[in-house]
Amino acid sequence: MNIRTLGAGVIARDTRLADGRELIYYDDPGTTLPAERSIDARDLDPRPETATMRQDVLTGDWITFATKRQNRVLMPGADADPLAPQTPTNPSEVPSLYDVAVFENRSPAFGPALASASGGAPAAIDPPQGLDDLTAIGIGRSRTSIGRCEVVCFSPEHAGSFGTLSPVRARTVIEAWADRTAALSALPGIEQVFPFENRGEAIGVSLPHPHGQIYSYPYVTPRTQRLLEVASPDLFARILESEQASSRVVLQGEHWTAFVPFAARWPLEVQLMPHRHAADFSELTAAERDELAPLYLHLLRGVDALYSSPTPYIAAWHQAPVHVGRDAVRMRLELTSPRRAADKLKFLAGSEAAMSAWTAEILPEDAAARLRDAIASVPAP
Incomplete structure (x- = not known):
């Protein structure tokens, strides 16, 4: 586990999940959590193939087809919360109790280009070749959806949102956003990094757990x-x-x-x-x-x-x-x-x-x- 000291006294602890995806713990200043963190001992299926994106020739926009996302969990109870710390009865995505945790999405809209780049994901079939490639317009154009999607868990609690955090925890999340923005911006092929929080079922939220996401795109977004x-x-x-x-x-x-x-x-x-x-x-x-x-x-x-x-x-x-x-x-x-x-x-x-x-x-x-x-x-x- 790689340990780093960030601003405001936040400690980052970099590790990996059982299938090779990155997981970073961000500890509050003065945290009461122990330094040691549990190993993810789950027997996970191989990571899915990176999604494909197709170009809308009328606008030049790229549309990602991430079909594996059809099967994601919808509003589970606290005993099956995939963002809660793991327990003997809940093999969730985060092995240890945490303050803030960030990890690669298991079924992302944008994924790794090479197996060696992120723990066993299949190699991209047709990756983008830079911004000039993606801004060119033509009928029937498609590319592999290279990029990164991460989940940002604001708290180990089952319910809440950013607004329910303490000022200390909010400051830890801000430090995590800054740290991940810098790291994701340095990845090959990333053109824009977008942190966001969806809150409420009317927006389409599928998990009540307080969390946000970070999308890292291979293109500059239309907006x-x-x-x-x-x-x-x-x-x-x-x-x-x-x-x-x-x-x-x-x-x-x-x-x-x-x-x-x-x-x-x-x-x-x-x-x-x-x-x-x-x-x-x-x-x-x-x-x-x-x-x-x-x-x-x-x-x-x-x-x-x-x-x-x-x-x-x-x-x-x-x-x-x-x-x-x-x-x-x-x-x-x-x-x-x-x-x-x-x-x-x-x-x-x-x-x-x-x-x-x-x-x-x-x-x-x-x-x-x-x-x-x-x-x-x-x-x-």
């Missing part, structure tokens, strides 16, 4: 490609200045501002942006990471205070691509929810789903006012 077409080195600074002067700010610190964007699409949509340019988590300073932990928790707890039941959301941490646009694209959180009332959801129907032409029912200024009140109603972490 970011469109951003690169308009981005300039001062674009995000100008956006932040404009939003800070508006009535849409909902929470602000020394290093971060949270706001409802001027042209918010969703009933609940918030961006959280650093005041200084940083391309991704790995470029944040210690002070920026320290403030982010309680500020983000306060934001999420305010979101949950809007209604009497927890709010479903997607917390998407947009980061600059690995090799292009790093001086123009600033990292930021985009948190969105389809919940437009206590008992109503916004569904993407004809215009939004088919044409990407949105109609919003709630003014961003009104949404910001409600969220400010909700944040003010909960104590700061």
